[in-house]
Amino acid sequence: MEDLDPLISPQVNTVLQITTLILLLLSIGIKRLRKLALHGVTMLGAVILNFSSFVLIMLPSLLRTEIIRTQPAHTVSIATLVHSSIGLIALILGVWLVASWHLRSSFADCFRNKRLMRLTTVLWLIALMIGFLLYYILYAY
Numbered sequence: 001m002e003d004l005d006p007l008i009s010p011q012v013n014t015v016l017q018i019t020t021l022i023l024l025l026l027s028i029g030i031k032r033l034r035k036l037a038l039h040g041v042t043m044l045g046a047v048i049l050n051f052s053s054f055v056l057i058m059l060p061s062l063l064r065t066e067i068i069r070t071q072p073a074h075t076v077s078i079a080t081l082v083h084s085s086i087g088l089i090a091l092i093l094g095v096w097l098v099a100s101w102h103l104r105s106s107f108a109d110c111f112r113n114k115r116l117m118r119l120t121t122v123l124w125l126i127a128l129m130i131g132f133l134l135y136y137i138l139y140a141y
């Protein structure tokens with residue numbers, strides 16, 4: 001894969017993504033225990049972490065990835081674009097979910113957004129899995 005631009009700190013990004021995955025799963029476990037405020041706060045943490053790694057690492061890395069322009073039909077290009085698109089949708093939905101709660105003591109709006117939370121979780125998990133696969137193909141394979 002020598003024609004690929006090196007991604008910015010791929011190892012750092014992967015550690016951040018693993019931390020995000022752990023936070024996401026932990027937060028779902030916390031919700032099952034009915035600790036809803038803690039569920040909201042841990043999701044807020046996961047969204048901030050995801051937003052930071054997107055802006056600081058993933059977006060610059062995407063813009064530098066030469067293979068998308070030179071070989072758009074390559075598996076790596078397709079996987080990168082699918083990962084980025086699904087990840088961006090999950091990020092926007094995540095930001096919207098935590099912003100619409102904005103740390104209020106009432107969970108009424110949160111209950112209304114349950115289906116959207118489920119969709120966000122599924123999209124987020126898919127994006128994370130493709131991201132881990134990409135890291136494996138590019139750096140560990």
Ligand code: HEM
Pocket residue numbers: 028031036037039040041043044047093094095097098101107110111114115117118120121
């Ligand atoms: C990225 C943001 C979030 C994600 C991915 C997420 C994920 C989830 C998931 C997967 C569920 C289970 C849905 C189900 O039982 O069908 C859920 C339920 C719930 N979440 Fe979130 N959540 C997020 C943010 C928040 C925030 C900010 C709050 C506000 C405190 C919140 C409060 C709730 C409530 C009240 C429920 C329903 C509890 C129940 O009926 O058992 N969530 N969330």
